Amino acid sequence: MREDERKARDEMAHLCRSLFERGFSVGTAGNVSIRLTDGILMTPTNVRLGDLDPDRISRIDADGTHVAGDRPSKEVFLHQAFYDTRPEAGAVVHLHSTWATALSCLADIDPDNCVPPLTPYVVMRVGKVKRVPYVKPGDPRMGEMIRDLQGRHAAVLLANHGPVVSGKTLFSAVAAAEELEETARLIVALRGMNSRLLTPEEVAELDATFGRI
Ligand SMILES: O=C(CO)COP(=O)(O)O
Numbered sequence: 001m002r003e004d005e006r007k008a009r010d011e012m013a014h015l016c017r018s019l020f021e022r023g024f025s026v027g028t029a030g031n032v033s034i035r036l037t038d039g040i041l042m043t044p045t046n047v048r049l050g051d052l053d054p055d056r057i058s059r060i061d062a063d064g065t066h067v068a069g070d071r072p073s074k075e076v077f078l079h080q081a082f083y084d085t086r087p088e089a090g091a092v093v094h095l096h097s098t099w100a101t102a103l104s105c106l107a108d109i110d111p112d113n114c115v116p117p118l119t120p121y122v123v124m125r126v127g128k129v130k131r132v133p134y135v136k137p138g139d140p141r142m143g144e145m146i147r148d149l150q151g152r153h154a155a156v157l158l159a160n161h162g163p164v165v166s167g168k169t170l171f172s173a174v175a176a177a178e179e180l181e182e183t184a185r186l187i188v189a190l191r192g193m194n195s196r197l198l199t200p201e202e203v204a205e206l207d208a209t210f211g212r213i
């Protein structure tokens, strides 16, 4: 096995375990992928993210064919759509983390901008978040909905399901998913209160100062 793939498998098992141990994923919820030069590595379907065996992580080649490891996640279309529309994306993390999932279920959020700029880090790490309509888990239409966004969003909420976050690396996608989860918790905690948001000028200053990690 090539050295880059070996390292990617080990890193995926390590960071997925960390997410699981800190309660970002329970049961067999969520899935994670990393882009390789000639395909993707994808968590297998119906596994606990805390128990991944690096050698059994699924490998999908550039045509979408499953070529090694256990049967891949049913959300492979969703992950592939991020890679096809965001050339800078090197990894994708999908979770059912509690507070971001709670946000995905609220009837009265703005689907085009469902995470207001409460703090600098959510602006810097996550950006503008779109909520896409509900379809059942594994439905290929999820991939079509992501393609329709034409790569404009690093992160989306799947309605009544949970967050999906892309990043340049697995480390940055995980960090952004954690930031989104904590911000969703703040949004719910502050509901009904009169919050001060960052102003458009303050958001522009962050965009001009900090690139995506
Ligand atoms: O989160 C999930 C479905 O949306 C988990 O599905 P998989 O076990 O097939 O990855």
Ligand SMILES: [Zn+2]
Pocket (backbone or CB within 6 Å): 029, 030, 094, 095, 096, 137, 161, 162
């Ligand atoms: Zn899911």
